[in-house]
Amino acid sequence: MQRHLHSGQFGGLCFFYVVFASLLVLAQPINHLSDPHWHPATATWYGSPDGDGSDGGACGYGSLVDVKPLRARVGAVSPVLFKGGEGCGACYKVKCLDKGICSRRAVTVIITDECPGGYCASGRTHFDLSGAAFGRMAITRNRAELRNRGEISVVFRRTPCKYPGKNIAFHVNEGSTNYWLSLLVEFEDGDGDIGSMHIKEASSNEWLEMKHLWGANWCIIGGPLKGPFSVKLTTLLTARSLSARGVIPSNWSPKATYTSRLNFFS
Missing domain, CATH: 2.60.40.760 (Expansin, cellulose-binding-like domain)
Structure with missing residues (x-):
C-alpha cells in the first residue's frame, strides 16, 4: 500500500510545481479526450479492501473524495500522469488483463492524488486505486483474489469526466x-x-x-x-x-x- 501526498498549509505566495523534462519525455502522450487506444500500465490498491481510497490527497479536493460522485472512483497516479498537479481531475478507464479473474468491464477513476516512489517511481505509468475501484475490475466472486495479487498489469485510456446534475x-x-x-x-x-x-x-x-x-x-x-x-x-x-x-x-x-x-x- 502507498501513503499518498496530502496538502500542506497555503503560503503567502503563488508558486509553480516544476515537472522535470525527463518525466515529460517518458510519459506516453494521449492527445485526444476520448482516446480509442489502450495503453499499458500497472496498478495497485490502497486503503480498506472495499474502501473509497484517499482522505484528501495531493489535488486538494479534501472531503469531496469521500462522497459521490467521486466516492470510490478515486485514484492516485505516478508523476507522468500527475503532471505536477495539472493532471488533477482527469478521468481514465482502467482495465485488468487477467481474463481468469477479471471482468471485461473497465473501471472509471478520477485523479485525486499522487503516489510517489515505489510502484510509482519516476518513468512508470502506474495507478494506485481505491480498494473499491480496484475490486470492480474483477468478476464479482474474484474480487478478493484480485486484491491479493498486489501489483497487476492493466491497460488504460483517457475518458471524459461526467458529473450528472453538477456544475463547475x-x-x-x-x-x-x-x-x-x-x-x-x-x-x-x-x-x-x-x-x-x-x-x-x-x-x-x-x-x-x-x-x-x-x-x-x-x-x-x-x-x-x-x-x-x-x-x-x-x-x-x-x-x-x-x-x-x-x-x-x-x-x-x-x-x-x-x-x-x-x-x-x-
Whole structure:
C-alpha cells in the first residue's frame, strides 16, 4: 500500500510545481479526450479492501473524495500522469488483463492524488486505486483474489469526466484575502484537467491570469481585488474554454464554495 501526498498549509505566495523534462519525455502522450487506444500500465490498491481510497490527497479536493460522485472512483497516479498537479481531475478507464479473474468491464477513476516512489517511481505509468475501484475490475466472486495479487498489469485510456446534475464550482481557499485569492476547481466535466485559469473583476474588461499553486488550486496576487468575479477555465488536453460570469459574489468569503450555472457538457 502507498501513503499518498496530502496538502500542506497555503503560503503567502503563488508558486509553480516544476515537472522535470525527463518525466515529460517518458510519459506516453494521449492527445485526444476520448482516446480509442489502450495503453499499458500497472496498478495497485490502497486503503480498506472495499474502501473509497484517499482522505484528501495531493489535488486538494479534501472531503469531496469521500462522497459521490467521486466516492470510490478515486485514484492516485505516478508523476507522468500527475503532471505536477495539472493532471488533477482527469478521468481514465482502467482495465485488468487477467481474463481468469477479471471482468471485461473497465473501471472509471478520477485523479485525486499522487503516489510517489515505489510502484510509482519516476518513468512508470502506474495507478494506485481505491480498494473499491480496484475490486470492480474483477468478476464479482474474484474480487478478493484480485486484491491479493498486489501489483497487476492493466491497460488504460483517457475518458471524459461526467458529473450528472453538477456544475463547475469554485471553493475559495482558507487564507484568501483581497490581495491573495486562491481557488479550488470542483466538478469540471469533460477534460477534467485545467491548463490555465483567469479571473476578471466586474469593474474591468481585463482577464487576469491566475497561477497554478498546487494540485487543482490556483491563485492570484493583486489588489485590492474587488468582486464579483468571473472565472475562465481552459482545459489542459484540448484547450477548450468556459467562462463563468459573476460566479464569485462581491461579498465572498474564505472557505465558501460558489457554484456556476455551467459545465462543459451542459
